Amino acid sequence: MNGYKCVACSVVQSPGFEGFLCPACGGNLDVSYDYDEAASKIDGRFAEGSNDLFRFAALLPLKWPRSPFPLRVGGTPLYPVRPLEELKGMCNLYLKDETLNPSASLKDRASAVTVGRALDVGAGVVAVASTGNAGSSLACLAAATGLVSVVFVPASAPEAKLTQMLAFGARVMAVNGTYDDAYDLCTAACTEFGWFNRSTGYNAFTREGKKTCAYEIWQDLGGRVPDRVMVSTGDGNTLSAIWKGWCDLKAVGLIDSLPKIDCVQSQASAAINDTIQQVRSVDDVVVDWSRLVVREVSASTVADSISVDRPRDGLAAVKAVIQSGGEAITVSDQEILAAIPEMAQLTGVFAEPAAAAPWAGLKHLLKNQMVAREELVVCIVSGSGLKDISSASKEVGQPCLIEPSLKAVKESHPPLDVLVPCNQV
Numbered sequence: 001m002n003g004y005k006c007v008a009c010s011v012v013q014s015p016g017f018e019g020f021l022c023p024a025c026g027g028n029l030d031v032s033y034d035y036d037e038a039a040s041k042i043d044g045r046f047a048e049g050s051n052d053l054f055r056f057a058a059l060l061p062l063k064w065p066r067s068p069f070p071l072r073v074g075g076t077p078l079y080p081v082r083p084l085e086e087l088k089g090m091c092n093l094y095l096k097d098e099t100l101n102p103s104a105s106l107k108d109r110a111s112a113v114t115v116g117r118a119l120d121v122g123a124g125v126v127a128v129a130s131t132g133n134a135g136s137s138l139a140c141l142a143a144a145t146g147l148v149s150v151v152f153v154p155a156s157a158p159e160a161k162l163t164q165m166l167a168f169g170a171r172v173m174a175v176n177g178t179y180d181d182a183y184d185l186c187t188a189a190c191t192e193f194g195w196f197n198r199s200t201g202y203n204a205f206t207r208e209g210k211k212t213c214a215y216e217i218w219q220d221l222g223g224r225v226p227d228r229v230m231v232s233t234g235d236g237n238t239l240s241a242i243w244k245g246w247c248d249l250k251a252v253g254l255i256d257s258l259p260k261i262d263c264v265q266s267q268a269s270a271a272i273n274d275t276i277q278q279v280r281s282v283d284d285v286v287v288d289w290s291r292l293v294v295r296e297v298s299a300s301t302v303a304d305s306i307s308v309d310r311p312r313d314g315l316a317a318v319k320a321v322i323q324s325g326g327e328a329i330t331v332s333d334q335e336i337l338a339a340i341p342e343m344a345q346l347t348g349v350f351a352e353p354a355a356a357a358p359w360a361g362l363k364h365l366l367k368n369q370m371v372a373r374e375e376l377v378v379c380i381v382s383g384s385g386l387k388d389i390s391s392a393s394k395e396v397g398q399p400c401l402i403e404p405s406l407k408a409v410k411e412s413h414p415p416l417d418v419l420v421p422c423n424q425v
């Protein structure tokens with residue numbers, strides 16, 4: 001790590017800078033690296049010896065002696081999806097299953113690196129604003145490393161996520177308001193009490209953790225670069241992190257090309273996609289990123305993890321999609337909910353609504369003939385379906401309630417002759 005660069009105005013800060021936002025314009029910061037030095041450390045491949053994200057230490061901004069980290073974060077599977085009629089026989093499709101992180105979401109990558117940073121700077125209390133997953137993730141990793149966590153979350157967050165936070169011992173502030181209200185309150189409380197603020201789009205280290213997801217995809221594909229990576233998007237931090245991961249790999253000479261990064265949002269929370277469309281509607285103009293304002297919306301999607309009025313890392317995400325040549329794909333909540341059981345029943349991976357959105361986005365691309373059958377596509381499954389049972393239950397109905405007799409089994413509905421394995425159809 002050799003400093004920070006503002007995402008908006010490009011002003012650079014030294015590595016010893018201890019603030020969070022750009023002192024020149026208030027924009028978000030991006031951690032920068034001496035890529036030549038990193039390339040010589042990596043020497044063609046990352047160090048082996050652990051299967052968590054800390055094996056990528058050459059491109060992480062941490063001093064804290066983190067080996068072994070108490071929980072395994074990262075090292076999640078990349079599953080090939082067999083060609084399916086429902087997906088027009090796509091033959092190079094993969095799911096990156098982030099539900100297998102310690103708190104069952106991709107947010108653990110961000111929490112692991114921010115917790116490492118908190119330990120580097122001697123912080124004892126770490127706070128975060130969250131729609132749910134970042135909070136349960138921070139609570140989990142703070143518990144594992146002996147830190148105290150405080151979570152600001154909308155009171156409407158799914159019960160499973162709130163229960164996770166409480167079980168891990170976080171002080172949970174369930175805010176009677178939106179994620180954006182929780183965000184502003186968390187920022188104010190951190191200033192007041194001197195807590196370390198892990199909030200996404202404020203703390204530059206979240207991107208550093210999440211980018212390791214791209215490194216793993218590259219490794220698991222045997223060094224191949226996907227044609228496109230599909231990312232569900234709320235505040236924009238995960239998407240910009242996935243893009244940064246691929247850019248890092250190119251900067252250290254491990255790859256020659258970059259994937260398109262597709263931004264999948266709900267129609268009911270599409271601030272970033274609206275802005276991308278606005279930028280693309282203007283021809284032949286070099287975008288002045290320091291002046292671009294990401295639109296705000298009034299979000300109300302069922303996909304709570306990506307329900308955001310004001311995307312706190314929106315500019316970085318808009319840049320990533322435009323620079324990568326990716327698509328801005330907006331899907332309905334109904335399409336997102338329908339994708340949960342479809343993906344679960346065709347692949348065995350159970351996603352929360354936001355994590356099923358890339359599958360819905362892929363179907364949108366197929367319907368509009370915007371993706372070829374042979375393209376190598378990776379959908380990021382960002383969080384487990386067990387985190388939001390009530391949304392999934394809207395789509396899957398109820399079990400058959402029967403008496404404990406074989407007669408009742410035979411008479412159950414629908415009739416048993418519908419039970420035919422799909423590989424025998």
Ligand SMILES: [Zn+2]
Pocket residue numbers: 006007008009010011022023024025026027
């Ligand atoms: Zn700036």
